[in-house]
Each structure stands twice: as structure tokens, then as C-alpha cells.
């Protein structure tokens with residue numbers, strides 16, 4: 618197990634402190650909000666791309 622290296626960073630990517638030192642409820646909330654924003658942006662871009670595509674089966 619010790620030789621197994623995890624990709625997860627031990628530091629919080631929001632506040633930059635070690636995750637084990639403090640509770641990061643606020644940080645996780647911020648992270649979720651960021652992800653939600655990214656997701657919304659992605660979905661909007663996809664929808665736009667779909668709208669811009671010509672309909673192949675329109676006939």
C-alpha cells in the first residue's frame with residue numbers, strides 16, 4: 618500500500634493547506650461550485666455546437 622502512489626494531491630487545491638489539518642467543507646463547496654460552473658459552460662458549448670450544425674436528416 619505504501620508503494621502505491623495516489624494521484625490525489627495531499628494539499629487542498631482551494632486553500633492550499635494540507636487536507637488533513639483542517640476541515641474543508643467550505644473548500645469542497647467552492648470546488649463543487651467551480652465544477653458546476655465548468656459543467657454548465659461545457660453543456661452550453663455543446664448545445665451551441667449542436668445548434669450550429671446543419672441538420673443531416675432534416676429531409
Ligand SMILES: [Zn+2]
Nearest residue numbers: 629632641644
Ligand atoms: Zn481547503
